[in-house]
Amino acid sequence: MATLYKLLVENSKTPNLETINEDYRLFLQGFDESLNYEKKFWAHLCELGLKKGISAYKNAAPANYGSSTHKQLLAEATVAFEEEGRGPQAKAALAKLAAVCQKHWQDGRQQCEQLSLRSHPCTLPKNVPHEKHNSGAIHISSCNCGRTQGRRxxxxxxxxxxxxxxxxxxxxxxxxxxxxxxxxxxxxxxxxxxxxxxxxxxxxxxxxxxxxxxxxxxxEEGEPNDExxxxxxxxxxxxxxxxxxxxxxxxxxxxxxxxxxxxxxxxxxxxxxxxxxxxxxxxxxxxxxSTSSGTSSADxxxxxxxxxxxxxxxxxxxxxxxxxxxxxxxxxxxxxxxxxxxxxxxxxxxxxxxxxxxxxxxxxxxxxxxxxxxxxxxxxxxxxxxxxxxxxxxxxxxxQQHHPHHQQQHPGKKQQRWKKQGDRLSxxxxxxxxxxxxxxxxxxxxxxxxxxxxxxxxxxxxxxxxxxxxxxxxxxxxxxxxxxxxxxxxxxxxxxxxxxxxxxxxxxxxxxxxxxxxxxxxxxxxxxxxxxxxxxxxxxxxxxxxxxxxxxxxxxxxxxxxxxxxxxxxxxxxxxxxxxxxxxxxxxxxxxxxxxxxx
Structure with a gap:
């Protein structure tokens, strides 16, 4: 019994044990893995969570979407993963989940995302040529004269x-x-x-x-009563x-x-x-x-x-x-x-x-x-x-002296109207x-x-x-x-x-x-x-x-x-x-x- 225990258990603790039996050597190397049922349990849970997270991402992903949507979908997929996956292998499983979702997004589903003048990204596919960008945002604006409003x-x-x-x-x-x-x-x-x-x-x-x-x-920013x-x-x-x-x-x-x-x-x-x-x-x-009769400086x-x-x-x-x-x-x-x-x-x-x-x-x-x-x-x-x-x-x-024709008085209709109205206008x-x-x-x-x-x-x-x-x-x-x-x-x-x-x-x-x-x-x-x-x-x-x-x-x-x-x-x-x-x-x-x- 002691010999059997030594062959099956104690020899597995010696990493460089020399043996000519290849099957026996492989048995010794995988001995801990074969008996570590707890590690198998956590790995199985992470695998279930990974499948659930990838499924949640792909089912919710639209035909074309931008980086912000991708981040939101990835966050939702992470929540779905955490419902099942946990344990020491969860971190590696989450990294794999992000890589799979990134590849799915970049496989012809990315948007152009060219920003508009109002900072809205273009929603057209990135890999499809398009002459005009479109963000999907609609504004209501009036025309030049302000009478008609339209969607822009x-x-x-x-x-x-x-x-x-x-x-x-x-x-x-x-x-x-x-x-x-x-x-x-x-x-x-x-x-x-x-x-x-x-x-x-x-x-x-x-x-x-x-x-x-x-x-x-x-x-430019002078007083209202500038000269x-x-x-x-x-x-x-x-x-x-x-x-x-x-x-x-x-x-x-x-x-x-x-x-x-x-x-x-x-x-x-x-x-x-x-x-x-x-x-x-x-x-x-x-x-x-220039002065006006009967006018004081206060007026x-x-x-x-x-x-x-x-x-x-x-x-x-x-x-x-x-x-x-x-x-x-x-x-x-x-x-x-x-x-x-x-x-x-x-x-x-x-x-x-x-x-x-x-x-x-x-x-x-x-x-x-x-x-x-x-x-x-x-x-x-x-x-x-x-x-x-x-x-x-x-x-x-x-x-002006250099304009002789200006020296003569020509009280036309315009001057007569001003005189009739006085020197002041309101x-x-x-x-x-x-x-x-x-x-x-x-x-x-x-x-x-x-x-x-x-x-x-x-x-x-x-x-x-x-x-x-x-x-x-x-x-x-x-x-x-x-x-x-x-x-x-x-x-x-x-x-x-x-x-x-x-x-x-x-x-x-x-x-x-x-x-x-x-x-x-x-x-x-x-x-x-x-x-x-x-x-x-x-x-x-x-x-x-x-x-x-x-x-x-x-x-x-x-x-x-x-x-x-x-x-x-x-x-x-x-x-x-x-x-x-x-x-x-x-x-x-x-x-x-x-x-x-x-x-």
Whole structure:
């Protein structure tokens, strides 16, 4: 018995036991495994758990899915495994489970997962060629004029986001096809192999030496009662303003429904985004020399001064001819949006902004606000524009000695009307800062941190809070939803007054923690016609020279401007010159294009 015990048990503890019997040697090597029933039990449980986990993963896996779905399915498979598998071999079994599931996912079931401009992955198969990405996310957005809302797919490039969707909606909206839109300058290639302008990786912003005149930060965010800024173009011929085309091939005349007797034309205004300091000083001196009888300094403290120019004869203006155009590239285009430090010679392929006159000023009633049949999707009580009273004082500009025909007095109808009305004008302008969320909810704001809740929120100085302060680019939507949707500043509504002046708009949006300040892209800011309803549609997505500026996932309560903001001082006012044809911005007189007052 002792001999048998030694042969079967004790010899198995000697690892290098020499024997000529191969079967006996194999018996000794597997002796512990043969008697270790506990180890066999744990191995059997892990095998059952592995089969259950793999089955749970494959049964729940769709035809195509992304990495996030894969991780979720793997977590569910792990839970199914742990219902059976446990013991010392569970860790190795889980590693095997992850490897099997990874192989199953990569076997023709992966998604493209290209991120959209709103950070949603493409859901199309990765191994199947596709011309257009699709994330499956649907947003509700309004057209350029705001009358029609539609479903928009998640954009994957700048053209889809800022241009193609609105062009598509224009064909569906019965108002967009009738309004006349401002023609922003765009790239016009002269060769077939044109390309996007390349920027240095270390310096995504263009060098200041290659860009336009530097912007004064204090001037952009100045007080509302800034001095009027006269502009006298003193740049070389190759850097002068390129005239905007007056013809709009995509637009049709307004129907009589919206008033055929109203001047709905538009044109550029202002010689540059930055006014000449010498011209400003000259204009300031002229204001000081201009006085009005019976007016004290206290009465004129809050007034804006507008110079009255002697109207030039139409024949003399036509003889002057159009100004020289800026030199723009015809082989390279700007890949992003126009900003304050981008090269004047680079233009985008398509406009990312929209400026349209949607009708006469009479279509808006301050008693009822914006009606659903005209502007759809507004939340209750948040569909009112803010009245803005602007006081102006008219002064006559000094006569120029180098223009002999200006020395004579020609009291035409325009001067007689001003004399009849006196030297002061009170303008009633209506302004609305419209925000829109991805669910199509639209609302106005009455302050940088307050949503308009009805007529009770509108006071005498309410509009000054939105035009003289930074307005956030993103703001939480007040709609009742479990998800906190962010609304984006998408439109600026302006109802111009019926007065012998024109309103000028020059919006600037600061995005990317102050890195970029985006503009309309027109060196001459647009001039709005009188007694009309205008809408400025802002870009849906902002992109710099070589980087996309994504919207924030959420806003911190202590920093609502983190996602970007609209700079104050975007409005200006200037006299109306009857000798100018607003349909021909390229033939506007230099004196008229250089004088305006920021309000």
């Amino acid at each position: 797919e998640d954009p994957f490039n700048l053209r889809q986001a800022n241009y193609e969707y609105y062009e598509h909606m224009a064909q569906m909206c019965n108002l967009c096809v009738k309004v006349k839109q401002y023609q922003f300058p765009i790239f016009e290639p002269s060769v077939s192999d044109y390309r996007a302008a390349a920027f240095e990786a270390a310096f995504p912003l263009l060098h200041p030496g290659k860009s336009g005149p530097p912007q004064d930060e204090d001037e 009027e800024e006269g502009q006298e173009p003193q740049q070389p011929a190759e850097e002068e303003q390129q005239p905007n085309s007056a013809n709009n091939g995509c637009s049709q005349p307004l129907s009589p429904t919206f008033g055929s007797d109203l001047n709905m034309s538009i044109a550029g205004f202002g010689a540059s985004l930055n006014e000449s300091q010498a011209s400003s000083e000259q204009l300031t001196n002229s204001e000081q020399n 004129t403290e809050n007034e804006l001064v507008v110079q009255i120019q002697e109207p030039a004869k139409k024949e003399a203006r036509e003889d002057a001819g159009p100004p020289d155009a800026f030199s723009t590239s015809t082989t390279e285009y700007l890949p992003g949006l126009v900003h304050t430090v981008s090269d004047f010679g680079l233009l985008p392929l398509f406009p990312s902004w929209s400026l349209a006159c949607v009708g006469p000023s009479s279509i808006y009633s301050h008693n009822t606000g914006l009606q659903e049949h005209f502007q759809s999707g507004f939340l209750s009580g948040a569909n009112f524009l803010l009245p803005w009273d602007v006081q102006l004082r008219l002064v006559h500009a000094p006569k 303008l009633k302008i209506f302004v609305g800062m419209e925000y829109e969320c991805s669910r199509g909810h639209r609302f106005m704001m009455c302050a940088p941190d307050r949503v308009l809740r009805g007529g009770a929120d509108i006071e005498r100085d309410t509009c000054s809070k939105v035009v003289h302060n930074n307005m956030p680019l993103y703001y939480p939507c007040p709609c009742r939803s479990q998800n906190n949707y962010l609304a984006q500043l998408m439109r600026i509504h302006v109802v111009t007054p019926k007065a012998p002046v024109n309103i000028i708009v020059d919006p600037k949006v600061c995005v990317g923690k102050g890195k970029y300040t985006f503009t309309l892209g027109s060196i001459i800011p647009p001039r709005l016609s009188q007694s009309a309803y205008w809408i400025i549609r802002l870009p849906y997505v902002y992109q710099g020279d070589d980087v996309l500026i994504a919207p924030p996932e959420k806003l911190e309560p202590d920093d609502p401007m983190a996602g970007g903001y609209l700079l104050p001082g975007m409005f200006g006012v200037a006299e109306t010159d009857p000798t100018q044809d607003l349909n021909e911005p390229g033939r506007m007189a230099a004196s008229a294009a250089g004088n305006f007052t920021r309000i």
